[in-house]
Amino acid sequence: MEVSDFKRYNLNYLAIIIGIIFIFRSIIISLSFNQITNSYLLKIIAIIVASLIAVLGIILFNKDYKITLALYIIAIIGLILGHYTGIYPFVFFALALILAYYEKDKSDNTNLIDSDSHFFGDEPKEIKKVPEKNLKLIPIVSLILIILLSLSITVVSDMEVNDRANAINITDLNAVTTSEYGYPQVNITGKLTSSETFDSVSVKTYWYDELGTQISETYDSGIKSEIKKNQTYQLDSHYYGQKDAKMPIKAEIVVKDLKHDQIVYSKNVTY
Structure with a gap:
């Protein structure tokens, strides 16, 4: 060509x-x-x-x-x-x-x-x-x-x-504290439901002492990434402290939509 x-x-x-x-x-x-x-x-x-x-x-x-x-x-x-x-x-x-x-x-x-037309100029x-x-x-x-x-x-x-x-809701929350051999432990359970589907979420619990100071944070072991619409999931958050450490008296459960980087649920639990 x-x-x-x-x-x-x-x-x-x-x-x-x-x-x-x-x-x-x-x-x-x-x-x-x-x-x-x-x-x-x-x-x-x-x-x-x-x-x-x-x-x-x-x-x-x-x-x-x-x-x-x-x-x-x-x-x-x-x-x-x-x-x-x-x-x-x-x-x-x-x-x-x-x-x-x-x-x-x-x-x-x-x-x-x-080109055959007449014009003036060059x-x-x-x-x-x-x-x-x-x-x-x-x-x-x-x-x-x-x-x-x-x-x-x-x-x-x-x-x-x-x-x-407004999609996430957690009900039937229950907190159990134990202290075996000087090691403080807390176990929070509950039921999580959602009116929307989330492709990727994290469920994290922040633990606080009596002064309101955060002493630890843990991920929920019962909920893995995806949450389906209108299904129920078992919440299971654990705290394991060091020997003779302070027992947390309050926890904050936070559910975050990782795809949109948005906190979609937050609840304080006092026990």
Whole structure:
């Protein structure tokens, strides 16, 4: 293929297509590993919409390259507001933006007059077609759509945070203290239920003496990472002190959602 033949192709199209391939590949993979929530689905929708806006930029390139430049920028903004974390689509979308600008002469919006036409001066003058008014509305509508999706993601995410914060409940708490051969021991049991599913949690107990000083912290041995919705789990927290050490008189049970780095439950137990 000669260089002149290669120049006939719009390379910004190719960059967008490659970026979209990376996007859908990552979506398919993430669906296999992530818990599907409303906010997660909205993020996927925002990312897909951003991809479609980029495709629209390809379609309109021959109408007006400036519209395409605007749509490529909005597509990149859509990926950001959709919380997309992969790097390659951003690289290829940015590359497409640059290529579209340098390939603007291939757009019908910017043409040179025919070589057989008469003109004044030494060079043919550039004739620019004025884009249709409706075309100018497309980037504006696209940006509004992306912003509305972003606001929806924020609102739904906040609602899910509140739901997670009220999902955990621990009942039937019972604390038993013993001191054998001078070694203080405490065992706290209970039942943990949840109205939501958590992919990764930690259940930690903080132990305090009579002055309110934390003297130890332990992980619950009965709950392992995942908590399923509407299931009951046995809480089992143990404290083993050194010989002749102070007996803790209070414990704080803390359940943390590790995936979202959020404390979803906290309860003080005095015994």
